[in-house]
Amino acid sequence: MPEASTAIADIHMLDSGYSREARSLLYQAYRHEPTFSYLFEAERPGYEQRVRATVRELVKQHFFPGTAGHWPAGQRPVDRDSPDRAAATTPGGD
Numbered sequence: 001m002p003e004a005s006t007a008i009a010d011i012h013m014l015d016s017g018y019s020r021e022a023r024s025l026l027y028q029a030y031r032h033e034p035t036f037s038y039l040f041e042a043e044r045p046g047y048e049q050r051v052r053a054t055v056r057e058l059v060k061q062h063f064f065p066g067t068a069g070h071w072p073a074g075q076r077p078v079d080r081d082s083p084d085r086a087a088a089t090t091p092g093g094d
Contacts, residue, residue, distance in 0.1 A: 016063040026055045 014022065030036045031051055040050040 019059050019063050022063075023052075023055050023059050026059065027052055030055060 031048065036042075036051055036054075037047075040047055040054070
């Protein structure tokens with residue numbers, strides 16, 4: 001007799017090939033979520049588009065870090081606690 005599995009679910013890391021599925025799943029989850037409804041003013045026209053745009057940007061930021069907020073080379077904002085701050089704020093610092 002085969003041994004019964006006690007696992008309820010399998011967990012797998014998703015790569016960027018699943019971004020479309022992730023966007024769809026998150027959109028369905030957040031579309032009727034009260035906090036999103038409040039923040040994105042659900043009673044105003046365009047609510048679903050605002051939720052879709054937010055989910056799209058969050059998924060893009062997750063799967064493709066560094067692509068959100070395309071900063072020109074050498075002009076990205078520097079975290080004030082970063083060791084790179086001194087180089088970025090001194091004259092001639094690159």
